[in-house]
Amino acid sequence: MSAKSAKMRTTYREAIRAAIREALLRDERVFLMGEDVGRYGGCFAVSKGLLAEFGSERIRDTPLSESAFVGAGIGAALGGMRPIVEIMTVNFSLLALDQILNNAATILHMSGGLFNIPLVIRMTTGGGRQLGAQHSHSLEGWYAHIPGIKVLTPATLEDARGMLWTALEDPDPVLIFEHGSLYNMEGEIGGDAGAVEISQAALRRPGSGVSLITYGGTLGKTLQAAEVLEADGISAEVIDLRTLRPLDTRTIIDSVTKTHRAVIIDEGWRSGSISAEITARIVENAFYELDAPVARVCSAEVPMPYAKHLEEAALPQVTAIVAAARQVMGRHG
């Protein structure tokens, strides 16, 4: 093994930082902007140290003006730059939704193909940290509704490290959703880990009895559920979607064609969610392969409550995933 490819320990947070750093070194058009990315070191400490290394031109602290700085990112991309815009939390991205939907996602089309927007927007998503109803939602599925943008949801260290560069090379706007519970995730990664492709879902665990389809913050819980199921004699396959738009329908259908059963795990609210879209695709493409109705484990349809026990009850949990899988396997009790 060469020194370069030797394994190294890292965290999800550090992997993203390394990716941003690499991008800044590699392409002088790249810059990072967002609230408290500089002096403060990033609200989740992702960009810590970057201001000292790259200076305030390229690590730009912005005022609390989500609509303006996201819009400015779109403009800067039009002007030839390669901005990485950080929004603290998905709930705050709603202040910039107009810019994302009405400008970033549409200008290429409205201009008849004249102007593309090579912009990357990163933000934190998800619950589980008792942050209540204005800081905890999972709206990436909503964003996946919008043609014209790509939606990435890194769930592993490799994807945290690698998706950013691929996103920056994309000619169109890419949104990256980092689940807040993942920043401290620690593990080993190849010393030469780098860009990853973003067009395909990944098989994280092969199995033959049921397909557990998930992404982002619920991948870990889903893998745990697969282990519990294995102890119970159920072989579960785990698919990590990685990219919610465009959705890799092929991998989903191949898996379901093999297992004939599917459970979708999604931290978004059930109604009108990405899990609903996946269900529809399975039904459209593999209806006759199914041995049981598709099941879903989603967040309860409430704004996120603060109290720990209520928040836990509102979010998808391992026990619920196991129960849903057992149900589609026809196991009861």
Place this chain on the structure above:
Amino acid sequence: MNLRAKDSTPVLQRDHGLHLLREMLRVRRFEEKCAELYAAAKIRGFLHLYIGEEAVAVGVMQALEPRDAVVATYREHGHALVRGVSAASVMAEMCGKVEGCCRGRGGSMHIFDAAARFYGGNAIVGGGLPLAVGLALADKMTRRKQVTACFFGEGAVAEGEFHESMNLAALWGLPVLFCCENNLYAMGTALERSESETDLCLKAASFEVPSWPVDGMDVLAVEEAARQAVAAVRSGGGPYFLEFRTYRFRAHSMFDPELYRTKQEVEEWKKRDPIPNFEALLRGQELLSEKEMEIMETEIASEITQAVEFAEAGSWEPIEELTRFVYSEGPRP
């Protein structure tokens, strides 16, 4: 009600002076306890302390009547206490108990209370301003001589909602008292690094909203300014903007490494701590004895102990109730 004679020597009524001191101390001691409970993991999520800024909420609330309304931010424990929400119900809320003012659904950042006309606890920066405009609009349309006091940090003036709300309130002549708590930093971003025009009163003036800056470390100055502004607003003169110059002694929240300011700066501001300074003033005028101070501390400590006991003895809302309060239960008047 003249608190200061023309030569600005305070003319204080003893009872009132003691009341102001007591209220500031209550808030301080309450929050010191909150920090302890946070360290003990009884309170979770984000916790934003108001320590150092107490004179603002205490001074402004003196000018409000029970019929008036208050809109605040995530840094609102002090406002809620001074407005009359009991320490016990706020503490229980922060501990996630069903006995809390919002049944543990809101937490530290989302305190609401109907009797106190306390409309949150808003954790989207700038998100409370339009609500205040609407509350005032309802008062104006029903010819109620009520005032809505809206608190927000100086960071919020960068949001579009600040500008849109100021304009609407001024355009429609609405009874809003805009209370900007300028503690110089929005998380790690200093005012001069986020605003091209750092004179906040000039911004208000551009909307034709009368405004002035107030020493937010001096509870008497705050009260006087608020009384005059509230009188003008209540008499139908339209909105008012007060900029309270203050400082937070603690970190932004419990996750803040404070890389953006020096210890020395914090120590300098602590010399202007509103509580010991006001205590000294009362003593100088022989309005407060050592003994009375001790009694006051004891009474406050006992109120807080009881609040903690109440919270700890509280119960968790049954999980079966998770999906309540998404829609109203039955008709409302």
